[in-house]
Amino acid sequence: MLRIADTRTGHLVEIPAAPRRLLRSCVHLPALGAGTDDGTGIGPLHLRVPLIGDVLARTAELNGLQVVTVLTTPELTPDRARALDRVMAVLGIHPPTVIGPHRPEAALGGPADVHVTTGDTDAGDLADGARIEVGRVDTTVPEQDAPAPADGVPDPLAVRLLLLGRPYGTPVTVTGAALAEARRTLIEWRRSVADWAQEASRPIPSGLLRQSHAALAEDLDVAAVLELLAEVAGRSDVPAGAKFETFAHLDRVLGLDLARDVGHQRPTGP
Structure with missing residues (x-):
């Protein structure tokens, strides 16, 4: 049994609800900024969110679950999309099943069981499922x-x-x-x-x-x-x-x- 603390309620909830053995996970990449040193707009928080989604998927698989992961992103230029792919690869983040825009239900095959997100994600994208809110990275x-x-x-x-x-909900300072x-x-x-x-x-x-x-x-x-x-x-x-x-x-x-x-x-x- 895999349980997470739903950020909205503070209560531990089982995901997916028994007896289903398929976990539908939606990871929401924060909006990319233009102020990062490498010019890609990809900062530490953008790495931590899919990283926690990766750990969730790995843990679920260790518990005998099948996992479908969708990464929703803002509109990305081809250069930023390639940069995101490269950074996730070097951090050992397994590629999500789909990288795409909002409303991922079709790619997931149904409503999400869990959303991995930050506090500024559009609430309209989080209608169903539990919520894992990832802490900031300084x-x-x-x-x-x-x-x-x-x-x-x-x-x-x-x-x-x-x-x-x-x-995952605790802020981290990278020094x-x-x-x-x-x-x-x-x-x-x-x-x-x-x-x-x-x-x-x-x-x-x-x-x-x-x-x-x-x-x-x-x-x-x-x-x-x-x-x-x-x-x-x-x-x-x-x-x-x-x-x-x-x-x-x-x-x-x-x-x-x-x-x-x-x-x-x-x-x-x-």
Whole structure:
């Protein structure tokens, strides 16, 4: 069972309503501005909204549901549409079934079960279904003391990790230092996953599986799952093979490419 807190009522509601096994999700991209640094009008909030829609779809699929996702957008120039596609791809956001204008019922095959949106979405587009309202994203001028990546190559999935580290309705501030910390976490976790993969596979402890699935199913508490992974990484009572399976399994929702370095470890012997 997947439940989210409907922003309009504050109550947890089951989506989709039992016994249907198809989740119809409508993600509403905010209006694009002209003031972003890259000139595309695509800012951090425009990334966070489809990202939460992506996590919702991944969680629903983990719970055995089929998902149809429609992304509604303002009118986009061809350049902006291509830029949006590129940015979503590098952030690991699965392409929605349809990207198009308002009134998506035909593409969804019926009324939406849930809308992923911001506070300024036209209420006329939200007549049916529960509502997930995504918190704002603020940015700061990059700190002078924020370390640059050691290899000079930024990791877009560090942005994904940073945005997933807060409850979806909570505002997030993106800073250079926060991105650097997210990137360090990804490097550490990927290195650990690659090391654990060399050990015999072991099943995910049932308690960890229940705890992580319960967090995801109860209002998409991804932050709790990230905390759980940080805890598991340091536990001596969880075998390496079980740690690998736990990280690989939950990465189906997190989308952080945590197994990327498997098979590429550097030799540790003399």
